[in-house]
Amino acid sequence: RYKKKSTNAPPLSKGLEHLLGLLEKKDPQQFFAWPVTDNIAPGYSTIITQPMDFSTMRSKIEENEYTYLNEFIEDFKLMCTNAMKYNQVDTVYYKASKKLLHAGLKIMVPEKLGWMLNLIP
Numbered sequence: 001r002y003k004k005k006s007t008n009a010p011p012l013s014k015g016l017e018h019l020l021g022l023l024e025k026k027d028p029q030q031f032f033a034w035p036v037t038d039n040i041a042p043g044y045s046t047i048i049t050q051p052m053d054f055s056t057m058r059s060k061i062e063e064n065e066y067t068y069l070n071e072f073i074e075d076f077k078l079m080c081t082n083a084m085k086y087n088q089v090d091t092v093y094y095k096a097s098k099k100l101l102h103a104g105l106k107i108m109v110p111e112k113l114g115w116m117l118n119l120i121p
């Protein structure tokens, strides 16, 4: 991925990696671990214009592509809403993404992130 000059203080990427780990634990089937391919999901790349998954988020942390916590949260929401867009309501993927979205947003609230918020601009 495009490498930004490392403008971020280490605490930022440390904080985001910790947060990413918490979110990944909420996806035990690892449905969101890797990019969805057209092989496993026919037509996926035509329906989903901005794919996102946990491995991509991890690369973005490592390449200092997140300047603000909000950008990280937006990618998490994008990953979940992509699954709710492509998959029918009655599928394991749709149900897992809805559950993951709500569980993720519950931990990414100020009172839970307070300690990290002062690290992240």
Ligand SMILES: CC(=O)c1cc(-c2ccccn2)c2ncccn12
Pocket: 030, 031, 032, 036, 040, 041, 082, 083, 086, 087, 093
């Ligand atoms: C996240 C998602 O939409 C997804 C993950 C998977 C997936 C992820 C890992 C192993 C198998 N399937 C998937 N398969 C078919 C249709 C959609 N998906």
